[in-house]
Amino acid sequence: MATSRLCENCSFGSKKDNCFNCGNPHWGRGKLAKVCSNCSFGSKKDKCLGCGNYHWDRGSLARLCDNCSFGSKGDNCVDCGKHVF
Numbered sequence: 207m208a209t210s211r212l213c214e215n216c217s218f219g220s221k222k223d224n225c226f227n228c229g230n231p232h233w234g235r236g237k238l239a240k241v242c243s244n245c246s247f248g249s250k251k252d253k254c255l256g257c258g259n260y261h262w263d264r265g266s267l268a269r270l271c272d273n274c275s276f277g278s279k280g281d282n283c284v285d286c287g288k289h290v291f
């Protein structure tokens with residue numbers, strides 16, 4: 207399990223303040239978007255969740271709003287939708 211990162215381009219300006227899932231502002235609440243071990247395997251964790259380019263550990267962590275991370279929804283892989291344990 208890993209948290210997912212967006213590249214500088216995909217987190218530019220107010221984009222980092224928007225929910226990765228629905229695009230609404232998350233207001234700093236909600237949860238960090240999770241990816242399962244399969245979707246973060248090897249070099250996949252080094253790639254931007256939004257566009258697939260390498261993020262080089264810059265940019266910012268992808269975040270979900272209160273609504274999209276409510277209950278068990280926040281525990282699902284944002285890439286494949288599988289439950290992350």
Ligand SMILES: [Zn+2]
Nearest residue numbers: 225228271274
């Ligand atoms: Zn959302």
Ligand SMILES: [Zn+2]
Nearest residue numbers: 213216254257
């Ligand atoms: Zn990107």
Ligand SMILES: [Zn+2]
Nearest residue numbers: 242245283286
């Ligand atoms: Zn996954």
